[in-house]
Amino acid sequence: MRESPLHELSATDIARATNAGTLTAEAVVRSCLERIAQRESTVGAWAFLDADHAIAQARDIDKSGKPRPLRGVPVGVKDIIATADMPTTYGSPIYANHRPAWDAACVAAIREAGGIILGKTVTTEFASSHPGKTMHPRDPERTPGGSSSGSAAAVADRMVPLALATQTGGSVIRPASFCGVIGYKPSFGWINRHGVKPLSESFDTIGMMSRNIEDAALLASVLTGRSMMLEAGMIERPRIGVWQNNMLERAQSVTLSRVRDVMGLLSRGGAAVEFVQQPDEFAELDAAHHFVEYLEMGKSLLFEYREYPDRLSSALRKRIEEGRSYAPETCDRMQQVIETCRHRMAAIFLKFDVVLFPSTLGEAPKGLWNTGNALFNRFWTALYVPIVNLPIGVGDNQMPLGIQLIGREGDDRRLLWLAQSLEAMLDGKAASS
Amino acid sequence: MRESPLHELSATDIARATNAGTLTAEAVVRSCLERIAQRESTVGAWAFLDADHAIAQARDIDKSGKPRPLRGVPVGVKDIIATADMPTTYGSPIYANHRPAWDAACVAAIREAGGIILGKTVTTEFASSHPGKTMHPRDPERTPGGSSSGSAAAVADRMVPLALATQTGGSVIRPASFCGVIGYKPSFGWINRHGVKPLSESFDTIGMMSRNIEDAALLASVLTGRSMMLEAGMIERPRIGVWQNNMLERAQSVTLSRVRDVMGLLSRGGAAVEFVQQPDEFAELDAAHHFVEYLEMGKSLLFEYREYPDRLSSALRKRIEEGRSYAPETCDRMQQVIETCRHRMAAIFLKFDVVLFPSTLGEAPKGLWNTGNALFNRFWTALYVPIVNLPIGVGDNQMPLGIQLIGREGDDRRLLWLAQSLEAMLDGKAASS
Numbered sequence: 105m106r107e108s109p110l111h112e113l114s115a116t117d118i119a120r121a122t123n124a125g126t127l128t129a130e131a132v133v134r135s136c137l138e139r140i141a142q143r144e145s146t147v148g149a150w151a152f153l154d155a156d157h158a159i160a161q162a163r164d165i166d167k168s169g170k171p172r173p174l175r176g177v178p179v180g181v182k183d184i185i186a187t188a189d190m191p192t193t194y195g196s197p198i199y200a201n202h203r204p205a206w207d208a209a210c211v212a213a214i215r216e217a218g219g220i221i222l223g224k225t226v227t228t229e230f231a232s233s234h235p236g237k238t239m240h241p242r243d244p245e246r247t248p249g250g251s252s253s254g255s256a257a258a259v260a261d262r263m264v265p266l267a268l269a270t271q272t273g274g275s276v277i278r279p280a281s282f283c284g285v286i287g288y289k290p291s292f293g294w295i296n297r298h299g300v301k302p303l304s305e306s307f308d309t310i311g312m313m314s315r316n317i318e319d320a321a322l323l324a325s326v327l328t329g330r331s332m333m334l335e336a337g338m339i340e341r342p343r344i345g346v347w348q349n350n351m352l353e354r355a356q357s358v359t360l361s362r363v364r365d366v367m368g369l370l371s372r373g374g375a376a377v378e379f380v381q382q383p384d385e386f387a388e389l390d391a392a393h394h395f396v397e398y399l400e401m402g403k404s405l406l407f408e409y410r411e412y413p414d415r416l417s418s419a420l421r422k423r424i425e426e427g428r429s430y431a432p433e434t435c436d437r438m439q440q441v442i443e444t445c446r447h448r449m450a451a452i453f454l455k456f457d458v459v460l461f462p463s464t465l466g467e468a469p470k471g472l473w474n475t476g477n478a479l480f481n482r483f484w485t486a487l488y489v490p491i492v493n494l495p496i497g498v499g500d501n502q503m504p505l506g507i508q509l510i511g512r513e514g515d516d517r518r519l520l521w522l523a524q525s526l527e528a529m530l531d532g533k534a535a536s537s
Numbered sequence: 538m539r540e541s542p543l544h545e546l547s548a549t550d551i552a553r554a555t556n557a558g559t560l561t562a563e564a565v566v567r568s569c570l571e572r573i574a575q576r577e578s579t580v581g582a583w584a585f586l587d588a589d590h591a592i593a594q595a596r597d598i599d600k601s602g603k604p605r606p607l608r609g610v611p612v613g614v615k616d617i618i619a620t621a622d623m624p625t626t627y628g629s630p631i632y633a634n635h636r637p638a639w640d641a642a643c644v645a646a647i648r649e650a651g652g653i654i655l656g657k658t659v660t661t662e663f664a665s666s667h668p669g670k671t672m673h674p675r676d677p678e679r680t681p682g683g684s685s686s687g688s689a690a691a692v693a694d695r696m697v698p699l700a701l702a703t704q705t706g707g708s709v710i711r712p713a714s715f716c717g718v719i720g721y722k723p724s725f726g727w728i729n730r731h732g733v734k735p736l737s738e739s740f741d742t743i744g745m746m747s748r749n750i751e752d753a754a755l756l757a758s759v760l761t762g763r764s765m766m767l768e769a770g771m772i773e774r775p776r777i778g779v780w781q782n783n784m785l786e787r788a789q790s791v792t793l794s795r796v797r798d799v800m801g802l803l804s805r806g807g808a809a810v811e812f813v814q815q816p817d818e819f820a821e822l823d824a825a826h827h828f829v830e831y832l833e834m835g836k837s838l839l840f841e842y843r844e845y846p847d848r849l850s851s852a853l854r855k856r857i858e859e860g861r862s863y864a865p866e867t868c869d870r871m872q873q874v875i876e877t878c879r880h881r882m883a884a885i886f887l888k889f890d891v892v893l894f895p896s897t898l899g900e901a902p903k904g905l906w907n908t909g910n911a912l913f914n915r916f917w918t919a920l921y922v923p924i925v926n927l928p929i930g931v932g933d934n935q936m937p938l939g940i941q942l943i944g945r946e947g948d949d950r951r952l953l954w955l956a957q958s959l960e961a962m963l964d965g966k967a968a969s970s
Contacts, residue, residue, distance in 0.1 A: 188840070188844075199638060202638050204638075205632060205635050205637075206840045206841070207840045208840075209836045209837055209839055209840070211840075212839040212840040212843060213836070213839060215843070216839065216843060293738070293739075296735075296738065296833065296836035296837055297735075297738065298734075298735045298738075298836070298837040299840075301731075302729075302730075302731045305726070305729065305730065305731075306726075328865060329836075329864075329865050330865045330866065400729065403642045403646070403729035403731070403762075404642055404729055404731040406642055406645040406646060406649065407621070407639045407640045407641075407642070407644075407645040407732075408639070410645060410648070410649060411621075431762075432761060432762050432763045433763065436947065514869065
C-alpha cells in the first residue's frame, strides 16, 4: 500500500491503516499539503487552506486511540458549507470575511467520524453559475465544471481523497464528469442540509467527490447513518436501462460512442441491457426544474440582492430578477409536473436496477467564463433519484467523459453496488487495453 | 380609527394609514415601544429590543414615499430567525452573542414590503421544549406556550400587531391558543426557510401570530408572494368536518364544550357540520412525527451537542441522544406512514372545506418549567396542511381556549376565508352576549 504516495491513497485505505495504527493522520495530511503546495497555483481548487490548522486537527486525531470510520481521512469541504473554524465565503465577495458560528451538520458528522476538514474548496457564486478561480487539472484553459469546481478538481488532482459537494442542477455530476472522478448525489433528503447556504430548497442536495465507489460509500455511511456496505453478489443479473430522449442529439458523438462501449461491456458481463424511451410527460421536466429553482433562488438570495446588489455578478442578479418575476401558482403547477414524473420514474424502476445517461454533452469545454451545461443533469435532480458519475475514458481532446448511473429513489445501496461492479469492469478493461 | 392607542391598531389599518399619509411609522413604533416599556417586565416577550434602532427604521420608512403592503407595520421576529442587524440567540446561551451575517428570507421580504423589524421575540431553546423567560400576559404563573412564546405573548399583549413564528410540532398553534391570538401555520413549504435554524427539515414551517385573520392574510401575502385576498362570498355553504379521535379523551371538558359551541354557531350560520372519524391508519401518525423529528434533530444539532454539551439543557441533550439512537431505515418507514396519511387526508378534503380540532387540551397550565402539550398539533403538522388557531372564549380559569381550523394542503386561501367567516361569527356572538 505504501508504494503510492500517501496523498494518492483512498479514504478507505487511509482509515484502515490509521485505525490499525500503521499510519498517522499527520503523515497523510502532510502529504496532501505537499501535493497542494506543488499544484495549487495551476489548479486553484482551494478557497481556504491553513496548513497548520489541518496538521493540528490530524495530531488531535492521532492522539485519540478510538477506532473511527473516517479516522485521519482528509476531506475538502465546498465553500457553500459552513465551518466554524474556517471562513465560509459561498463564492461571493459579500462574504469574503465571513466565519459562521457553527459547522454544518455534514461537517460535524465528518469530524465525529474522525475525518479531517483539510480546507474549503472553491464554489461558484452561491453554488449558482458565476465561476470561481478553479481551472481544470488537466488543462488550465478548460473549466473544471461547477458549481462544485474545487471539490472535483482537488479530488481529481489527488490533493484530497474525498470532498463534499452540492447539487441543485448538475453541480456534483458535471464537475465530476469533466474532471474524471466519482461524483455521488444521494437520494434527495438523505443528508441533513443544516449549514449549507440554500439556493433552492426543493432541489439542493449534498453529495460528494471521490476516486472510487468504495470511498463514496464510506463517506455516505457517515453522513446518512445508513449502512452502505457493498456486499458481493448483491444482484445476480443487473437490469440496465439506457435512457433515450431528444436531448441526446446535443451530445458530442464521442460521448454517445463511449456510452455504447459501456453497454457492450455490461452485456458481455451478463447484464440485461435495453433502451428506455423517455415518457412524453418528461418533456416539461427541465423547464419545470428551471422554474422552481429560479423562483426559490429569488427568495433565498433576497437579502443579498437588496443589500449588496453591486457585489453580485450581473448573471446572478439577472437570475434572481427572473425568479422574482415568477408566480408561485405557476410554481405549484411545475411541482405537479415533477411529482407526476417522479411517480412515473418509480414505475420504470420496477423494470430496471439502474438507468444510464451521459453525464455531460461531452468533454470540459475551453474557457473559464462558464462551467458548462447542466442540461443532462437537471431533470434527474428534479426526480430526487440517486446518481453516480462514473468516468468512462476520454474524448477527442483526451479529457474525461462520464456516465450517469441513476438509481431508484431511496435505493442508493443498489446503485452504488452496480456502480462498483461497472467500475471494476471498466478498470479491467483499462488494465487489459 | 385613532380612538384606540396606536399600538392596538391592526397591521392592515396601520399600512392603510401610513400609505395614505395620515399616520407615520414612527408614531406607531413609539406607541408599541411605550406599551412594551410598561409591560415587558411582567411578560418577558422580547429577547432583543433596541428602541433607537426601531425608531431609526421607522424614520427611514417615513422618508420613502413608496406605497408598500406593510408600510410602517412593526413585526416581532422569533429569535430562531436570523437578523443581520440584531442578535439572534436561538434561545440558547451558546449563541448569546451571535449576530448572523444575513437576514432570513422572511425578514428580508418583510423589510422589502416596508415592515419594521421591531425586535426579537423569545423562543424556547432551539425552538424545542426548554422554555425561555416569557410569562403568560394574563397570568405570570402560567406558560404562554411555546416554542413561539414571545411572539404569541407580544401580539396578545398588544406590544406589536404581527410576529413571525415557526412550528415543527405545535409551536405556532399552541402558544396562539394559550395566549388567545390568531396563529397561522401555512401549508408546508409555502414560506422560504432560509435563515431559520433548522430543527427538523421535514416539518419546520414558518408561520405567524396576529390579532385578526386579515392581518395574517396580509403578512402571508408578503411572505409567500401569493394573493391571499379574502373576497366576500368565496364559499356558499361551507362543509365543516369535526375531527374525532381518541386523543380527545385527554381534552379538558370545557375545551370540548367550546368546540360544541362553535359547531352550533356554524350550523346556525348555514354551514354543513358533521363529525369525521379519524381513519385507523392515523393512529401511528403522532409516533411517526416524533420519530422523524427526533432523528432529524439529532443531526441538525450535532455541532452544538459535540461542542457545547454543557450549555444545552439536559432535556434537549436527552432528545438529541434519543434521535441519535434512531435508525434511518425506521425513519423511512415512518415517513411512509405519514405519506399514506397525507394522501388519505387529501381524499377527506374532497368532502370538507375545513376540519376542526381543539388547539390544545385546555387552558395554559400553571408553571413555567414547560410550555404545555403539543399532542393536538403534531400529527397535523406532519400532514403538511395549513392550520389556523382561532380563539373561542375562555376556560374555567378565564384563560383563552382555541380551535384549529385545518385546510387542505395548498388551499390556504379557502382556509383563511373560512377562518375569517368564523371569526366574524364569534365576534358577533361576543358583541351580543
